[in-house]
Amino acid sequence: MTTTLAPPEPPTATTVALAKKRQITPYILLIPATVVVFATLLYPVGRMVALSFQRGNLGDLIARRTVWVGLDNYRSVLTDPVFWTVLPRTVGFAAVCVALTLIVATGCALLLQHASRWARVTLSVGMVIAWATPVLIGAVIFKWLFDAEFGVVNWLLTASGLCDCGHRSWLGDQWSAFAVLVSIVVWGAVPFAALSIYAGLLTVPPELAEAARVDGASASRIFWRITFPLLRPIYAILIVLSVIWDTKVFPQVWLTTKGGPYQGTVMLGVYIYQKGIVGSQFGVASTIAVLMTVMLLGLSWIYIRAMREEAR
């Protein structure tokens, strides 16, 4: 700006040095972040991609052999019937979890907005505690809640006379096992989503809703016509994040069902673990991981583009 006002000075030695320094400084400042991102993300991802083109069995790992197999791993994964069962199952599971998370979270956020002060504080504290509970601990707690022999759920159902559920095995049936898994995931995901939506609700000018109400709009109409459009960016972020989190679900499944009954709750995360860590087929496991990463990146990209276009 100032250069247009003042007559251009002839470049002196100091200004050239300054300009050079300016050119370098941003890059120097970027180094720490770049190093961290490279070390924690790009390098492992690079190794994973490389490993997906290698045989990588236990013998190779121990002897540190690198045996390139070209596209063999991709061929075997893409022709593996189990992969084609696990993939749609994972997608369906994630879809149900994401939808339920957002519905429940929206409900909680609206409740927070309308509740009295003490109720709001109680609800927020409860959600923050649930959110702060490590996934592992949450999963173990749910496993015990639903335990067939010693579980509180069975005890409650039996004690209240709702059913004779002394030995009811929730994780022994594929659908009830899925119900338990969905509830673990949704339970862990709702607090973050609810608090984000609530934060968004606070930015919606109350006059808009008030004006609509004066004009006779119903509550649901106000939500869909005023609140939701204004919060669209928040929902976009929440959907993308939830899709990513729920697709790569692992500890919740591994700690409760281990993929059972009859391998019926094996999803991509568990499948990768079974192939790689348990079965020592590190090449094949990396291949599945690469495919999953590509799929997630693709989904996120398509979704973000769609959101952008809609905003225009």
Add this chain to the structure above:
Amino acid sequence: MIKTLTRRRALGAALAAITLGTAAACGGAEAEDGPATLNVWLMKDSAPDAVLQQVNTEFQNAHPGVTVSVQILEWDGRDVKWKTALASDTPPDVLEMGNTDVLAYAASGGLTDLTGREFENQATWLQGLTEAGSYEDKLYGVPYYGGDRVVIYRKDLWQKAGLSAEPTTLAELKAAGEKLQQSGGADFSGLYFPGRYQYAALPFLYDTGGVIATRNGEKWAGALSSPQAQAGLTNWADLVKAVSKAPADTDETNLPDVLAQGRTGMIIGQAWMVGSIGKEHPELADQLAAFPVPGTAGPMPVFLGGSNLASAAASRHQDLAYDWIKLMTGTKYQTVLAQGGLLPNSTSLSGAVTGITKIQMDAAAKSWFTPTSTKWSDVDNAQVLMDMLQSIAAGDATVAEATKKADEQINQMLNAA
């Protein structure tokens, strides 16, 4: 230190192959004079601390300047630790591995071939443990201790049901279980038998002359649907249906608690559970007793579990590792372990065992082991047998259907390229 590091880097992966090929001479000699640390990785609940201390003191006295450092690993997640350790520059020198674990690591070249080395009582080692420690007729894992399952029962509940004599046949076991079950409430099992408890269920199949799989040259074939195996599994399913209220989809994790809480009169469990339940519930210490699992005729052939001791192929202390393994698996300390309730590695030491350990030792005379294919771990990891058992116990499939499906899976996995 720097010298050894650069040398190791120069040798790189070749070292593993060299030590593997020429066993003792090469890997050991160079690094073993002067101060050294022998790293020993044992599993939880193996040798008691006091015994370990004795062994290490004796070892360190015999090898001045050498320090033994023992690490105890949890059984859960052990394979991840082994895999990363064996692929590292400084693997542990001695490893205790579960007997079903050894094969895969031996085949992958991670363990030292101990075939030429001498050990005490080698001729009388428990057959199942020797088999488990061998790959292509070479020895990689030295039998350390064994373990098999027995019926553990509560004497107080047994009395309440009016039972006295311990059953010696499967029919008697079932009758006793039924009588027990009638003496308790709606939640009470005669013999609590979870559906996925494979190492207690599979003996039924060997009891009637079946096997899991047979080998013909390089080819394996699942044999679960053979008439003999089906007969055994039918016996198992009948027993479970008659005397157990355990869920079909759980494994054996809960057993000690269920017995201690009085929700069952009997379990099939590992003999050390008698001691551990007694310790946790002192009031039950005198109420627990055990007998061999009865079969259709005589005791049932048990699955011989246990541990082997192996040495990492990339260890720089091959000779020291051998000496330590030799000491630990020799008569002196095996006798001490046996008196502590572990099954010693050799039948020649059967005189040292008493009580429940004696019952186990007798049962071990008739034992079996999982198919010795390097691909067996794939079947195990895919939980083929556990799923098969669950589907039978839950009534989701008949014995014929379930075994046919499992055989197909086994054929495909064991013969995969």
